[in-house]
Amino acid sequence: MDWAARLDKQIKDYLPDLRCLREEPMAKHTSFRVGGPARRMAFPDRGEQLVLLLSMARDCGARPLVIGNGTNLLAPDEGVDRLVIGTGGLSRLEPGEEPGSLVADAGVSLARLADFACKQGLTGLEFAHGIPGTVGGGVCMNAGAYGGELKQVITGVSALFPEEGVKRLTGEQMAFGYRRSFLTDEPEAVVLHAEFHLSPGEPEAIRETMGDLMARRKASQPLEWPSAGSTFKRPEGHFAGTLIDQCGLKGRTVGGAQVSEKHGGFVINRGGATCADIRELIRQVQEIVWEKTGVRLEPEVRFVD
Ligand SMILES: Cc1cc2nc3c(=O)[nH]c(=O)nc-3n(C[C@H](O)[C@H](O)[C@H](O)COP(=O)(O)OP(=O)(O)OC[C@H]3O[C@@H](n4cnc5c(N)ncnc54)[C@H](O)[C@@H]3O)c2cc1C
Known part of the structure; x- marks a missing residue:
């Protein structure tokens, strides 16, 4: 039995509710609209499912690839002999314990995160509104635009490491740099959720800034x-x-x-x-x-x- 058959069996036994597709075209999951089939592609809808799936994948000898919105990816025409995991189902987004803080799961889009912050009267994420990725992809890439970068507003990241399990990294430990982070050198680590700290702001002014930045994007891109x-x-x-x-x-x-x-x-x-x-x-x-x-x-x- 190869890894995919072993994994199918484990999913059937232990994660029967998990949506897992065979030979799913990567072109459907990348913004370039390019890429051949992923041998398996799974869509967990909660963190525990993702954690269990990753541990099963390791047991089966699969090579997982966790993706967000696929907006920074180029997938090969011949496809990938891997378990691709889409994080879109990991969608919790709520205020954190501290005033001005927010907690977002990896699959939350940056647009939704910025909108939510605006509605809460919190400023600092306007720059992220037009970036078409997710929190998970954005954290890995330290996404940024128009002078803003996620590193300016992230206070913590929970990530799953293959050997050590789930760890919380502070913004400092994330070692953010230009379009990179600590996780760039840890390609097997998976972002589960991130915490953000923002400042009080006027929703109307925040909305206006997001609109202005989107107009600049549309004019130049x-x-x-x-x-x-x-x-x-x-x-x-x-x-x-x-x-x-x-x-x-x-x-x-x-x-x-x-x-x-x-x-x-x-x-x-x-x-x-x-x-x-x-x-x-x-x-x-x-x-x-x-x-x-x-x-x-x-x-x-x-x-x-
Ligand atoms: C039209 C357009 C405009 C863009 N503008 C900007 C911009 O202004 N600024 C900018 O920074 N980027 C921009 N991007 C690029 C892209 O949106 C960002 O890099 C974004 O952060 C990628 O997020 P994603 O969820 O799509 O990640 P993906 O493309 O899905 O993945 C990117 C990388 O992150 C990894 N990854 C994703 N999720 C996780 C996770 N949960 N755990 C571990 N690893 C993970 C993937 O394995 C991959 O290595 C733009 C893209 C497009 C198409």
């Missing part, structure tokens, strides 16, 4: 096409999009993948793009920008293997 947001990290002292534009790469196309005409920092799927198209376009952009400017562009988007 190709939101009408599938993508994974900024394809490259911001290189020290430069902007990836400006360098790409200066190198004449806007509109460059490989198969269905294109460097957006609207924003050079975005590779978009113009229809029918494969993972191979996108990776080749990324490679070409890196090579040309390096040759012409001497700057190395590092992908922000994560490649699933």
Whole structure:
């Protein structure tokens, strides 16, 4: 019996309510709309189910991949021989014990989190409203925009580690950096929930700021096409999009993948793009920008293997 058959049996015996799909296309779960089938994809709807599933996966020899909204992922065309776990069902969001604090499960979208904070009269998460990821993905990536970063508002993260079990890490222990965190070096750790500390604010003013930031996004980003947001990290002292534009790469196309005409920092799927198209376009952009400017562009988007 291979890992998938062993896991099917364990799920049937111990987690009969768990929704688990076979050969589920990753294209349905990534914002690039690209990627072949995941051997198994499961959708736990509470933390205990996720914890048990991960322990069963380990016993069965499966290689789990926990994803949020798949908005920073590029999955291979041939699919993944892995157990992909979607966190969308982990959706608890409530005020914390301290005044000004909130607790959110990994699967809560950043948009919902920011809306909730606004309704509670709490400011500090306006920047996150337009980022299409979840708390789990956002924590791992230290998502940020328009001068804000999650590291500014996170006070604690509960994560499950394969050997040590569930641990609470303080904001400091999370060692947040530019689009990275302590968990970047711990790819097997799984974020269960996070705590945020915010300041009192006027809901109307918060709503207005979120609206302004969304308008700026719509004006500058190709939101009408599938993508994974900024394809490259911001290189020290430069902007990836400006360098790409200066190198004449806007509109460059490989198969269905294109460097957006609207924003050079975005590779978009113009229809029918494969993972191979996108990776080749990324490679070409890196090579040309390096040759012409001497700057190395590092992908922000994560490649699933
Ligand atoms: C149109 C568009 C605009 C964007 N704008 C921004 C922006 O302004 N700023 C910005 O920072 N990003 C932006 N992004 C990128 C993306 O939304 C962020 O990186 C976001 O934080 C990813 O969240 P996710 O839930 O989609 O994570 P995924 O893409 O699902 O996963 C990202 C990584 O986190 C891991 N992960 C996810 N959940 C968990 C978990 N619970 N436990 C452990 N690991 C986990 C995954 O394994 C993967 O390695 C944009 C993307 C798009 C498509």
